[in-house]
Amino acid sequence: MEAASTTVGVIGLGYVGLPTAIGFLDAGFEVWGVDISERTVAMVREGRNPTGDPDVDDLVPAPGTPRWHVTTSTAEAVPHCDVVLVTVPTPVTHDLQPDLSYVESAGRAVFEALPGGTNTVVVLESTVYPGVTAETWLPLLEELGLKQGVDVTIAYCPERFNPGDPAHGVRSVARVIGCVDADVGQALVGLYAQLTSEDVRYVGRLEVAEAAKVIENVQRDLNIALVNELARIFPALGVDVEDVLSAAATKWNFHRYTPGVGVGGHCIPVDPYYMIQRASNVGVPANLITAARAVNRSMPVHVAGVIRDLLYQAEVPAKDARVLLMGWSYKAEVGDPRETPAEPLADALLEKGVRVGTWDPHLDEPLMDGVTVHASLEEAEGYDLVVLVTAHKACLEADWTALHSRMRTPILYDGRRVLDLEHLANAGWQVHAVGRP
Amino acid sequence: MEAASTTVGVIGLGYVGLPTAIGFLDAGFEVWGVDISERTVAMVREGRNPTGDPDVDDLVPAPGTPRWHVTTSTAEAVPHCDVVLVTVPTPVTHDLQPDLSYVESAGRAVFEALPGGTNTVVVLESTVYPGVTAETWLPLLEELGLKQGVDVTIAYCPERFNPGDPAHGVRSVARVIGCVDADVGQALVGLYAQLTSEDVRYVGRLEVAEAAKVIENVQRDLNIALVNELARIFPALGVDVEDVLSAAATKWNFHRYTPGVGVGGHCIPVDPYYMIQRASNVGVPANLITAARAVNRSMPVHVAGVIRDLLYQAEVPAKDARVLLMGWSYKAEVGDPRETPAEPLADALLEKGVRVGTWDPHLDEPLMDGVTVHASLEEAEGYDLVVLVTAHKACLEADWTALHSRMRTPILYDGRRVLDLEHLANAGWQVHAVGRP
Numbered sequence: 001m002e003a004a005s006t007t008v009g010v011i012g013l014g015y016v017g018l019p020t021a022i023g024f025l026d027a028g029f030e031v032w033g034v035d036i037s038e039r040t041v042a043m044v045r046e047g048r049n050p051t052g053d054p055d056v057d058d059l060v061p062a063p064g065t066p067r068w069h070v071t072t073s074t075a076e077a078v079p080h081c082d083v084v085l086v087t088v089p090t091p092v093t094h095d096l097q098p099d100l101s102y103v104e105s106a107g108r109a110v111f112e113a114l115p116g117g118t119n120t121v122v123v124l125e126s127t128v129y130p131g132v133t134a135e136t137w138l139p140l141l142e143e144l145g146l147k148q149g150v151d152v153t154i155a156y157c158p159e160r161f162n163p164g165d166p167a168h169g170v171r172s173v174a175r176v177i178g179c180v181d182a183d184v185g186q187a188l189v190g191l192y193a194q195l196t197s198e199d200v201r202y203v204g205r206l207e208v209a210e211a212a213k214v215i216e217n218v219q220r221d222l223n224i225a226l227v228n229e230l231a232r233i234f235p236a237l238g239v240d241v242e243d244v245l246s247a248a249a250t251k252w253n254f255h256r257y258t259p260g261v262g263v264g265g266h267c268i269p270v271d272p273y274y275m276i277q278r279a280s281n282v283g284v285p286a287n288l289i290t291a292a293r294a295v296n297r298s299m300p301v302h303v304a305g306v307i308r309d310l311l312y313q314a315e316v317p318a319k320d321a322r323v324l325l326m327g328w329s330y331k332a333e334v335g336d337p338r339e340t341p342a343e344p345l346a347d348a349l350l351e352k353g354v355r356v357g358t359w360d361p362h363l364d365e366p367l368m369d370g371v372t373v374h375a376s377l378e379e380a381e382g383y384d385l386v387v388l389v390t391a392h393k394a395c396l397e398a399d400w401t402a403l404h405s406r407m408r409t410p411i412l413y414d415g416r417r418v419l420d421l422e423h424l425a426n427a428g429w430q431v432h433a434v435g436r437p
Numbered sequence: 438m439e440a441a442s443t444t445v446g447v448i449g450l451g452y453v454g455l456p457t458a459i460g461f462l463d464a465g466f467e468v469w470g471v472d473i474s475e476r477t478v479a480m481v482r483e484g485r486n487p488t489g490d491p492d493v494d495d496l497v498p499a500p501g502t503p504r505w506h507v508t509t510s511t512a513e514a515v516p517h518c519d520v521v522l523v524t525v526p527t528p529v530t531h532d533l534q535p536d537l538s539y540v541e542s543a544g545r546a547v548f549e550a551l552p553g554g555t556n557t558v559v560v561l562e563s564t565v566y567p568g569v570t571a572e573t574w575l576p577l578l579e580e581l582g583l584k585q586g587v588d589v590t591i592a593y594c595p596e597r598f599n600p601g602d603p604a605h606g607v608r609s610v611a612r613v614i615g616c617v618d619a620d621v622g623q624a625l626v627g628l629y630a631q632l633t634s635e636d637v638r639y640v641g642r643l644e645v646a647e648a649a650k651v652i653e654n655v656q657r658d659l660n661i662a663l664v665n666e667l668a669r670i671f672p673a674l675g676v677d678v679e680d681v682l683s684a685a686a687t688k689w690n691f692h693r694y695t696p697g698v699g700v701g702g703h704c705i706p707v708d709p710y711y712m713i714q715r716a717s718n719v720g721v722p723a724n725l726i727t728a729a730r731a732v733n734r735s736m737p738v739h740v741a742g743v744i745r746d747l748l749y750q751a752e753v754p755a756k757d758a759r760v761l762l763m764g765w766s767y768k769a770e771v772g773d774p775r776e777t778p779a780e781p782l783a784d785a786l787l788e789k790g791v792r793v794g795t796w797d798p799h800l801d802e803p804l805m806d807g808v809t810v811h812a813s814l815e816e817a818e819g820y821d822l823v824v825l826v827t828a829h830k831a832c833l834e835a836d837w838t839a840l841h842s843r844m845r846t847p848i849l850y851d852g853r854r855v856l857d858l859e860h861l862a863n864a865g866w867q868v869h870a871v872g873r874p
Contacts, residue, residue, distance in 0.1 A: 130674050160688055174687040203684040207676050212684035215667060216691055222663055222725075223692075226656060229725045233712070236719040237567050239644050247640040247649035250611040251597055254653055255660075255692055275670070282673040288659075288666045291728035 001083065001191040003028030008191075009081035011074060011106050013040055015051045015336070016125065016159045016170075017087035020195070022059050023170045027194045030067045032077035044070045052335040054362075055166050074106075078113035078120070083191060086110065087125045087159060089266065091338075096273050098129065100136055107137045111144050116151050121184055123177075125159045127267060129214055129274030130207040133178075148180070155179035155188055156206045158213030163265070164333040174199040178209030217271035218289055223257045224268070225292035228299050231259035231435030241435030242417050259435045261389055261415035262299040262341025264330025269296065269339045300341040303434060304348030307385060307413060310432060311354070314409050316384045321354045322408070324383040326398070327390025328360040328367055335362035342389045346371050357383065361394040381406035391416040404428055438520065438628040440465030445628075446518035448511060448543050450477055452488045452773070453562065453596045453607075454524035457632070459496050460607045464631045467504045469514035481507045489772040491799075492603050511543075515550035515557070520628060523547065524562045524596060526703065528775075533710050535566065537573055544574045548581050553588050558621055560614075562596045564704060566711035567648040570615075585617070592616035592625055593643045595650030600702070601770040611636040615646030654708035655726055660694045661705070662729035665736050668696035668872030678872030679854050696872045698826055698852035699736040699778025701767025706733065706776045737778040740871060741785030744822060744850060747869060748791070751846050753821045758791045759845070761820040763835070764827025765797040765804055772799035779826045783808050794820065798831040818843035828853040841865055 006029055010021040013035040021033040035041050043050040047062045061068045071077055078084060088102035103126055114120055124133050133156045146152050156178045162168040175192045177200070179185035185202035192200045203209050227245060234241040241259060249256040263269050272293045279286040311321045330340035337343070346356045350370050357372035359380055367373060374380045377398055386403065388395060396418060404410050404427060412424060414433035421431040443466055447458040450472040458470040472478050480487040484499045498505045508514055515521060525539035540563055551557055561570050570593045583589050593615040599605040612629045614637070616622035622639035629637045640646050664682060671678040678696060686693040700706050709730045716723040748758045767777035774780070783793045787807050794809035796817055804810060811817045814835055823840065825832060833855060841847050841864060849861060851870035858868040 130671075130676060168689060173689070176684040176687055199687050201684070201687055204680060205676070207674065208680045208684055211671065211674075211676055211681040215681060216685050216688050219660070219663060219685075219692060220690070222659060223656070225725050226659055229723060230652060233716040233719070233721045233723060234567075234648065236721050237644065237648075237715065239567060239642070239648055243641060243645045244648040244652060247613040247638070247645055248653050248656075250613055250636050250638055251653050252605060252610070253657070255656060278674065279670040282670070284670045284673050286666060286670060288662050288725075288728045288732050291725045295725050 001187050003194055006082045007032065007080050009034065009077050009084040011084060011086045011110060012088040013044055014087065014089065015053050015163060016161045018044065018051055019056055019059065019170045020085060020087060022061065023195050025061060025068055032080055033070045034074050034077045036072060038072055041070055041072045053163055055169065074109035075113040078110055079115050081120060083121045083123065084110050085123045085125055090126045090128055092270050092273050098274050098277065100132060103128065104136050108140055111140050111146055111152065114146060114152055119150060119153055121153050121155060121188065123155045123157050123188065125157055127158060127213055127271055128210055129278040130211040133206045133210060153179065153181050153184045155184060156209045157188065157192065158209060163336065164331050171196055172198060176201050176203045176209045176212050178203055178206040180205060214271045214275050217267045218275050221263065221268050221272050221296060222292040223255055224263055225295040227257045227259040229295050232302065234435060235437040238437050240437060258417050261303045261345055261434060263296045264340040266338050300345035301348045303415060304345055307349065307387065308352060310411055310413065311384060314411055316409055319353065322383045323349055323354050323356050324380050324386040325356060325358040325389045326386055326395045327388065327392050328358045328363055329390050332391040333393065337363060337367055343368055360390065361392055377403060382408045384409035385411040385413060387413045388415050388419060391418045400424060401427055438624050440631055443519045444469065444517050446471065446514050446521040448521060448523045448547060449525040450481055451524065451526065452490045452600060453598045455481065455488055456493055456496065456607045457522060457524060459498065460632050462498060462505055469517055470507045471511050471514045473509060475509055478507055478509045490600055511546035512550040515547055516552050518557060520558045520560065521547050522560045522562055527563045527565055529707050529710050535711050535714065537569060540565065541573050545577055548577050548583055548589065551583060551589055556587060556590055558590050558592060558625065560592045560594050560625065562594055564595060564650050564708055565647055566651055566715040567644040570643045570647060590616065590618050590621045592621060593646045594625065594629065595646060600773065601768055608633055609635060613638050613640045613646045613649050615640055615643040617642060651708045651712050654704045655712050658700065658705045658709050658733060659729040660692055661700055662732040664694045664696045666732050669739065671872060672874040675874050677874060695854050698740045698782055698871060700733045701777040703775050737782035738785045740852060741782055744786065744824065745789060747848055747850065748821060751848055753846055756790060759820045760786055760791055760793050761817050761823040762793060762795040762826045763823055763832045764825065764829050765795045766799050766827050769828040770830065774800060774804055780805055782826065797827065798829055814840060819845045821846035822848040822850060824850045825852050825856060828855045837861060838864055
């Protein structure tokens with residue numbers, strides 16, 4: 001699978017698929033990018049970035065770039081491709097079940113477009129739980145009369161994209177590949193090794209690679225849940241959890257995580273449900289993973305309770321309290337509201353009659369019914385309490401003195417433990433923070 | 438607190454206290470070592486190592502070494518000391534409550550021996566939960582009419598000893614110090630900086646340092662519990678958990694832990710109960726920490742069930758099954774049976790009528806009623822199944838071919854995921870392992 005003789009298709013030009021397609025283009029491959037959204041395809045064709053990830057802004061190829069094709073039609077693209085990468089979303093449904101409909105529909109579109117007899121390699125990159133790739137795609141192959149090893153070979157290579165962290169983009173993360181055919185697995189190692197400078201490894205069956213991706217996020221959820229649980233315990237003991245974590249972090253094998261108002265995004269709050277669901281299907285308890293999820297999922301509601309208590313202590317009239325959420329994205333420097341803890345936090349405030357506004361320098365669209373969106377921080381005035389929800393640099397570097405002068409009650413709650421609270425207290429703020437007594 | 442002018446007392450010459458006392462001696466201090474055990478004191482005085490930790494074997498000072506005093510009498514030692522370090526055990530009671538009786542009795546003996554007016558610094562190094570040092574020792578000071586800052590100042594500096602890991606001995610681990618008096622805290626930084634080459638930090642109140650130590654072990658318990666929970670889930674999905682963990686470990690921020698038959702020792706299976714107890718006292722749930730403890734605590738019983746099932750599958754008569762536990766210590770290269778998972782594992786086998794034997798190259802004393810102890814592996818014969826419980830080098834390098842020839846049924850269960858199972862299967866063993874389908 002040398003660049004000069006291999007055409008790569010990428011289905012789904014989102015925050016993973018678009019940089020992946022561009023990465024293979026830069027590595028010298030002929031690339032077909034496909035997205036079902038007409039808007040996305042139109043923007044990419046014009047050289048514009050539809051993903052909301054500022055790291056991609058300067059990367060989208062200009063119109064007319066050689067070896068670069070973008071279309072809404074899977075049927076048009078697939079016959080040109082030797083390898084097709086599927087990078088579609090796998091959200092959770094409202095009842096916390098994994099929603100595999102995009103994996104199925106994208107797979108169907110690809111398989112229907114296969115010319116047959118070409119043994120095209122189709123790689124799923126979306127996060128799924130162990131068994132999904134085979135369970136979702138093999139019945140489609142059967143239905144369409146396609147044979148593995150003759151018409152198509154399926155593989156799984158989880159994306160490990162870390163939004164807002166250019167040091168771990170698609171060209172600089174290690175990859176693992178699962179495939180029932182070891183030769184194809186090794187060929188894919190050769191392919192991805194041209195994309196990334198880091199380790200690429202064939203790990204055996206599809207399920208091993210699927211499981212690896214899920215447990216990476218499960219472990220992260222668990223470690224964040226621990227510091228969040230500790231952030232509830234230590235203030236009750238009169239101790240600031242951050243002092244304890246910083247002291248513990250001097251030990252050579254301690255993993256430093258920071259408590260916060262909750263975890264968000266498309267992976268950490270989602271993947272553990274896949275694992276829990278799968279364990280439940282085979283009758284094995286996943287009590288620990290479930291307990292971790294419960295802690296992180298309850299953080300926004302917990303923080304909302306703390307905030308209402310601060311308003312009460314400050315004698316802000318309950319019928320007229322106003323809270324400003326500074327940052328709405330789930331993660332710093334990213335304009336992505338998916339699964340953001342800001343939403344359940346706002347919800348828990350709104351439902352008790354607190355009025356909620358927000359300012360996020362990376363988001364400007366309307367976010368949620370009942371939440372006032374300020375296009376600039378200068379617009380925000382008359383609030384009783386400001387919560388730092390997202391540690392965007394623009395939030396940390398905001399003019400806190402000017403904001404203080406526009407507050408009705410100058411209460412500050414640092415939901416990310418990133419502000420210099422001593423300095424802000426000296427500037428007149430009543431300072432509070434997650435995990436602080 | 439320069440070495441030339443400072444005398445250090447160490448109360449408790451166990452696996453922490455003895456190397457600590459020797460460390461300060463080597464750093465040039467006058468040292469008084471105290472232990473209530475006549476046997477321990479007699480051995481140390483003769484230059485012998487009573488701790489069972491082979492790393493200490495060559496370190497114990499010869500009789501007549503200058504600046505080195507060893508006694509059973511706290512009353513004799515303390516008046517000579519500027520600083521007294523208390524390194525006594527803090528086990529859990531049978532109902533899983535922290536047993537603070539040694540901390541109290543050692544503290545009482547030290548305080549009763551204080552000459553008064555010397556502002557002697559007394560530092561607790563034992564693992565305790567936040568608040569214990571003050572709650573246990575301040576009432577004693579009051580009772581004895583001693584004043585902090587005049588007669589005595591108390592401090593807390595948790596030991597971070599890692600048995601069997603010479604790279605992280607007392608002279609090469611970072612330390613944190615909690616003390617109500619910041620000047621004394623800083624003086625202790627100067628003292629410990631002469632003991633260890635790593636970072637020494639004053640972290641504020643006693644409670645912060647106490648909490649730091651506990652959460653280090655809580656975090657470790659949690660991460661081990663996760664891989665143990667996964668080791669139960671993945672085999673049910675037909676996947677080997679070690680393949681998944683190795684694949685995930687290629688990601689830059691994954692923490693690699695290995696599943697096993699259970700965790701043991703004086704810290705990890707103990708400290709989380711301190712935290713759970715303390716959280717419970719202030720009415721905050723510690724569900725995640727509790728769930729982690731439950732997973733790790735149940736591993737030996739889970740493994741015993743798997744083993745009984747393997748015996749059943751192999752048609753070994755239930756009334757005559759014999760299992761050999763290879764290794765009994767809780768940790769590789771350490772001769773320490775405290776809280777070892779071997780004990781509940783043996784218990785769960787014995788109670789179903791399975792006969793249990795063990796061989797541990799680092800332990801020779803009788804370990805548990807009903808368990809046959811073999812002084813050498815050659816003595817072990819006629820067994821149906823061998824479980825690798827402790828990854829002692831001597832176990833890994835045992836003559837597995839000879840052992841195979843002495844087995845009645847050659848079933849092998851790798852409880853630490855350290856054996857080359859493919860090689861052993863080729864040598865005729867029926868191989869199984871924790872987390873393997």
